[in-house]
Amino acid sequence: MVxxxxxxxxxxxxxxxxxxxxxxxxxxxxxQVEGFSPLLLDGLGVEVPFFLPIEVDPFVTxxxxxxxxxxxxxxxxxxGVVEADGVSxxxxxxxxxxxxxxxxxDGVYRDRNDKLKRAAFAFY
Amino acid sequence: xxxxxxxxxxxxxxxxxxxxxxxxxxxxEDDWFQQGGLFWTANVPRRSVSVRSGRGDASFHVQxxxxxxxxxxxxxxxxxxxxxxxxxxxxxxxxxxxxxxRIRNRDAGFFARYERTEANVFWRGENLDTGxxxxxxxxxxxxxxxxxxxxxxxxxx
Numbered sequence: 001m002v003x004x005x006x007x008x009x010x011x012x013x014x015x016x017x018x019x020x021x022x023x024x025x026x027x028x029x030x031x032q033v034e035g036f037s038p039l040l041l042d043g044l045g046v047e048v049p050f051f052l053p054i055e056v057d058p059f060v061t062x063x064x065x066x067x068x069x070x071x072x073x074x075x076x077x078x079x080g081v082v083e084a085d086g087v088s089x090x091x092x093x094x095x096x097x098x099x100x101x102x103x104x105x106d107g108v109y110r111d112r113n114d115k116l117k118r119a120a121f122a123f124y
Numbered sequence: 125x126x127x128x129x130x131x132x133x134x135x136x137x138x139x140x141x142x143x144x145x146x147x148x149x150x151x152x153e154d155d156w157f158q159q160g161g162l163f164w165t166a167n168v169p170r171r172s173v174s175v176r177s178g179r180g181d182a183s184f185h186v187q188x189x190x191x192x193x194x195x196x197x198x199x200x201x202x203x204x205x206x207x208x209x210x211x212x213x214x215x216x217x218x219x220x221x222x223x224x225x226r227i228r229n230r231d232a233g234f235f236a237r238y239e240r241t242e243a244n245v246f247w248r249g250e251n252l253d254t255g256x257x258x259x260x261x262x263x264x265x266x267x268x269x270x271x272x273x274x275x276x277x278x279x280x281x
Contacts, residue, residue: 050163053268058225059240065229071165074277078175080182082243086264091257104184106173120170124144
């Protein structure tokens with residue numbers, strides 16, 4: 001593991017306010033990514049518009065072609081993907097196993113009205 | 125997060141917390157992918173992201189309001205206990221290894237220039253309704269890490 005040199009400012013993002021108050025107007029929301037994970041369909045029985053790290057990572061995937069790593073459609077920009085797990089002691093003093101899949105997407109996209117927008121999104 | 129006494133990580137283990145932002149959607153639709161929402165996706169400030177493509181370096185540092193759905197099935201089907209308010213502090217750094225790939229997936233409609241990376245993850249999640257929290261440890265296993273420049277949909281054609 002390496003601690004990267006690139007720095008980013010930590011900022012707080014409100015989520016619970018009414019969407020309009022938060023400035024998330026309908027025209028700014030991206031489209032869903034096309035397709036769904038066949039692995040999640042097998043596991044959950046539902047078509048989820050998202051692909052697992054093992055499906056999207058071209059360096060490790062066993063599939064012929066990597067799937068789309070984005071969770072939004074009609075996008076041109078940068079994406080970062082990391083999947084990790086480990087064991088930590090929680091606030092109750094109990095060791096717990098954790099796992100995470102985090103992605104950022106920063107670039108331009110066409111919203112649901114086909115308007116060109118620039119923004120950043122994250123998948124947790 | 126799950127009880128480690130159950131053995132190596134397996135999504136089938138009994139999960140007790142699941143932190144995610146819900147599925148970003150157009151109001152007044154529910155923030156649920158089954159109603160058109162973006163699965164576990166939220167807006168973040170552009171200044172929370174830094175990318176140095178070509179070197180494979182990137183960072184994502186943010187404090188994000190989330191929800192605790194307790195487990196994945198409840199987050200996907202919304203058929204369990206009501207979600208709690210939660211908050212996460214996330215600091216992730218990617219560092220390029222020099223491995224690169226270019227892939228055009230015509231069936232899925234995207235082109236990507238990939239850079240394989242190492243990564244370091246700090247992730248602290250707190251359920252604000254109960255006070256429960258857990259942070260990642262330095263002793264972590266990275267099972268997938270890369271950055272990519274992607275063109276999809278109308279930008280691919």
